[in-house]
Amino acid sequence: MSEQEKLVFDRADALVDVPTHYCPGCQHGVAQRLAGELLTEMGLTENTLLVTSIGCSVFLYNYLNVDSVEAPHGRAPAVATGVKRARSDKFVLSYQGDGDLASIGMAEIMHCANRGENVSIIFVNNTVYGMTGGQMAPTTLVGQKTTTSPAGRNASKEGLPIRMSEIIGQLGGTAYSARVAVNNVKNIRKAKKAMKKAFEVQQKELGFGFIEVLATCPTNWRMDALKANERIENELIPYFPLGVHKDVTAEVED
C-alpha cells in the first residue's frame, strides 16, 4: 500500500459484507456496526452466540458473522439466559428494540438483569414500533404522533415514556447500564466506549451489561434523515439523558 492509499476504513470481520435492509438514515445500522467492530477488536467473533429479537433488527443474524438463535418477540433475555446457562464459556449478545424490550418483554429484561446473567444486551430505542409501521411504543414521547396515537401521546391516558437504562441501573444484578446516542461523531465514539464496557463486564463475569442506544426511525417519524438526527438532539436527549446509570467497575476503582 502506497503512502497515498492509506486505509482509513475497513469492514470489521464480524460484519458480513452485504447491503442491509434498513431505511436510509436509520441508526440500527450504526448500532450494529459498533457491535460488529467491537466483536472484531475484542477478538470475540468466534466465541459469540447471538440472540436476535423481533423488530427491524430481525435480520441481524445476516449481518453479523456469528452463530445465532432467533427469540420470539420480547423474549430475547430469556433465550439469552438459556444460552448462557448452557454455554457459560461463550460470549452471549442480544439486541432488542424498544417495543420488544420495554413493552412485551418487560418481565424478561427485568429478571435477566436482576439475576445478574452474564450477558450483554444492546437496546435500540427509536420511540416507535418500527417494523410494524410506527405504532406507539412505551418510549414514545409525550405529544409524539404515531399511527396509534394520531393526536400525540397523551400522558394522562398512556403514561410517560419509560426510561429503561435508569431502571436497569437500579437492579442488583446489573454490572453496567448506560444510555448513548449515535447522532454525531463525538457521541458515536462515546457510544462505542460504553458498549465496550457492557461487553467487558460479561467477560469479567461481573453481571448484566446493558446499553441503550437512542436511534432514528426517519420512516416512521415521517422525517428525512437530517431532521430525524436533529430530533435526537432536540427532543430525545432532553427526556432520555445520556450517561452511565450503573458501572460496578467504577465502584470498584473508587
Next chain:
Amino acid sequence: MTKTGEKLFIKGNEAISRGAIAAGLKCYFGYPITPQNDIPEYMSAALPAAGGEFVQAESEVAAANMLIGAAACGVRSMTSSSSPGISLKQEAISYLAGSELPTVIVNMNRGGPGLGDIGPSQGDYFQSVKGGGHGDYRTLVLAPGTCQEAYDLVIQAFDLAFKYRNPVMILGDAILGQMKEPVITWTPEEKDENEGHGWRIVGAKNRPGRILKSLHLSEGALAKHNLMLKNKYEDMASFTQKEEYQTEDADLIIVAYGSIGRIVKSTIKKLRNEGHKVGLFRPITLYPFPSDDLKKLAEQGKKFLTIEHNLGQMVEDVRLSIRTIADSEFFGFYPGNLPTPDDFEEPILKALGGK
C-alpha cells in the same frame, strides 16, 4: 444421584426428575404450579449436584424461552409445568418446533378450563397432541401410566427429541405426579458428547455463522420448510407405542391413556373375572397415535369404548383411526372428580350389553 438398579419408592414427579438427570439433563427451567412442584423442587438441589443448571424462571413464558436458548446450544434441556402454565409456553413451543430444536416439556395435567382445579384431568389432550401453539407443527407426546413408565419414557424422550430435532412432551396428570410406586432406576449408556454437532450454535470458527430460526420470508422458503416438517412428522409416525391387555378374545376394547388407562385396567381385571370379554388398548404415544394397531383390532370386528378424564378429545383420534370399519362410543369422566375403578364398571357393562 440416582444409581443404576436402585429400587425406590417415589412419586411420579420424582421419577420424571430422576429419569431426566439419568438421561444427561444439563438445563432445567421451571416455575411453581401444582401438581408438578416436586419437579422444580427436586431439580433445584439434584441438578446442580449433577453438574447441571437449574433456573426458577420469572414465568412459564420465560422458562419456555430459556429452553430455546439451551436447546439451540445442543444440550439436554427440560421444563415442566401444569395446564395453565403449558398454555403460556405454547408460543415458545411453536418456535422450538419451527426452529427444529430438541427439548422435553412435561405437563402434569390439572383440571380446567381457566384456573380449574389442582386435581387430575386429561383436558390437555388437544393442546398437547394437536400442536397447541400457532402454525402447523407437532410435538411427540408420550403418556406414561405408571411411575416406572414415567422414568423410562423421560429417558426415551430425550433420545427422540434429538433424533427428530423436535420438542417432545410428556403428558401426565395429577394422579401420576402425586402417587408413589416402586421404581427401578437405570442409566442409559454414556451419551454422545457431540450431540447436536452440525447444527447447534457453538461459535462460528472457520465457517460462516449458523442461524437457528423459524422465520422464512423469501419466496417459497416457508412452503419448503413446512414440507420438510411434514416429511419429518410422517417419519415420526413409524414410532408408536401402546399397551394391549386381554384384547385378543375381547368383544369390547376400551381405549384409555395415562392414569385413566391404568385405572380402567383394574376395572377390566374385575370384569374379566366375572366372565366379560373386555380388553384394554392404552396408547403410550399420543402423537404419533397408534392408529394402525387400533385399525387391526377394528378389522377383527371388535367394538370400542373410549374412556377419558375429559369431555371427549382422544376419542376423535380413535374414531379417525377406525373410520369406515367401526365406531367408538365415549365415556367422559368429568375433571373435578377423582376416578376409581368402580366408576367405569357401569359404562363398560352398558357398552358390552349394547352388543
